[in-house]
Amino acid sequence: MPVGELQDVFGGVEAEVPSGLADHLRDVALVDHHVHGVFTAPLDRADFEASINEGSTDPVPAFMSQFDSPLGLSIRRWCAPLLGLDALASADDYWARRAELGPDDLAKLMLPAAGVSRWIVDTGFKGDLITVPERLTELSGVPSSEILRLERLAEDLLETGTSPDDFPDAFRSALRVAADSPDVVGTKTISAYRTGFDIDWSRPRDTDVVAHARELAAQPHPLRLASPVLIAFAVHEAAAHGLPIQVHVGFGDRDLDLHRTDPMLLLPLLRRLTPVPVLLLHCYPFHRQAGYLAQSFDNVNFDVGLAINYLGVRSTGLVAEALETAPFAKQLYSSDAFGPPELHVLGSVLWRRSMGRVLGGWVRAGDCTEQDAIRIVDMIAVDNAERVYGV
Ligand SMILES: [Zn+2]
Known part of the structure; x- marks a missing residue:
């Protein structure tokens, strides 16, 4: 099997990045706080x-x-x-x-090149096509933590015989189990795909939840939760159990109404939610709004994963814009890689390179010290994720 080598991430831009910052960015082991598995079949x-x-x-x-x-x-x-x-x-x-x-050979070649120290894995999408977290750990040699999808949990409960009358309590006890599990470090909602953000985010009463659960349970299987009441219920319950909540924001496939996933539409939720950590994921092209929300709410954090990969060489501009408004303690690194392990590596390579070019420019212009730049890198690469998820 051919074994290649990752090129220097500062190839061609060496002059833009001070050497201490460059060395640090080459070496820092990232927490990838939102990622999926790799394909299991060719x-x-x-x-x-x-x-x-x-x-x-x-x-x-x-x-x-x-x-x-x-x-x-x-x-x-x-x-x-x-x-x-x-x-x-x-x-x-x-x-x-x-x-x-083969898929395992590709994963073993590429995943270690990402230089990640922990994967925080969303298992909720096309789980039959991609590796489970344990397998991602075997292939990469680094530990994984798990994120519980709220919509999937509700659908699973109703598909496996939980009666609509029992649904609110069953959902709460599943969240209690998750909150006590050492493997599960947070939850995620894909309300962007199911309802958009322009819904009534008030906390529903159990009687309303039961009525909507009854409607959903009567649908053909597999169930597809798209009730705003059930989504608001799930999100408020996750917060009540102290669990961090990831929210898919912006960029995704065309099933979502992109214009209804501007995170500003989450203001009514953020104002009344129990203040657990909220992680706005991807955010592109609304990353500036996300940065504003991260400045405005102590519990709101964001990333620009997924878009970094898709912007490729232009991810430098995105990374620069993500460093505009939010305090550096409120941004996290993610690849949002799904499927080909190329995406797990590229998220890391492009982020390191972009951070070096952007922060290197700040250092060279005298806007911060090289030590400041290194601290900013560490916050976004590692420290903020460790704080938010307690890993
Ligand atoms: Zn994702």
């Missing part, structure tokens, strides 16, 4: 190209290749050497080499 090229497009749910059309995108260029630049190829090997050469390797 892919054909069409499936691979579809898996490096977030927005579309259709096959890649014949007139184009998804390699011809910012993410595609970044894969050729940074991942080709990991497969023993030259940086920027052609898409065809990349695919030919990649296709020689």
Whole structure:
């Protein structure tokens, strides 16, 4: 099996990044606070190209290749050497080499190159296609923690025979178990996909919850929770149990109404929620709103994961904008990688490179010391996640 090497993440921009900051950014082991598993089965090229497009749910059309995108260029630049190829090997050469390797070989080659010290894994999406957290740990050699999806939990309870009358208490006891588990460190809501954020976020009464649970349970299986009442219930209950809450914000596939996922629409929720840590995920193109909310609410934090990968070389601009408003104690690193292990590596490489270029510019202009820049890196890379999740 060919074993390649990660290129220096500051290749071509050495002059922009002071050497102490560069060394620190090369070495710092990241907590990836929002990530999924890697594919368990081999892919054909069409499936691979579809898996490096977030927005579309259709096959890649014949007139184009998804390699011809910012993410595609970044894969050729940074991942080709990991497969023993030259940086920027052609898409065809990349695919030919990649296709020689099985999913486990690819994961073992790429995951360690991400330089991550802990994965905080969302298991709620297409769980049958991707590795469970234990397997991600085996393949990468670093520990994993788990995030519990609130909508999935409610659907599971009603699909496995919990009566609608018992649903509120059953949901609460499942959250109690999660809160006591050493493996589960938080929850997540995908209300962005199910209702949008412009809903009534007041805490519903149990009688209303039971009525909506009854409606949902009568639907054909698999159930798809899309009731604003049940979502508000789930989020308030998670907070009442002291569990951190991740919220998918912005960028996702076209099933969501992107214009209804501006985090400003969460103000009515944030004003009345028990103040557990709230993690606004991805946020692009609303990352400036997210930064404002992180400044305005002590319990609100955010990341720009997923978009870093999809912006590729332009992720430097995104990382710069994410450093505009929010206190540095309120931003976290994530890749939001799902499927191809290229995404687990690239999130890390592009973030390190962008942080070096942006903060390096601040240091060179005299706006902060190199020591300040290193502290900012540590907060976003590690410290904030450790504080928020208690890991
Ligand atoms: Zn995700």
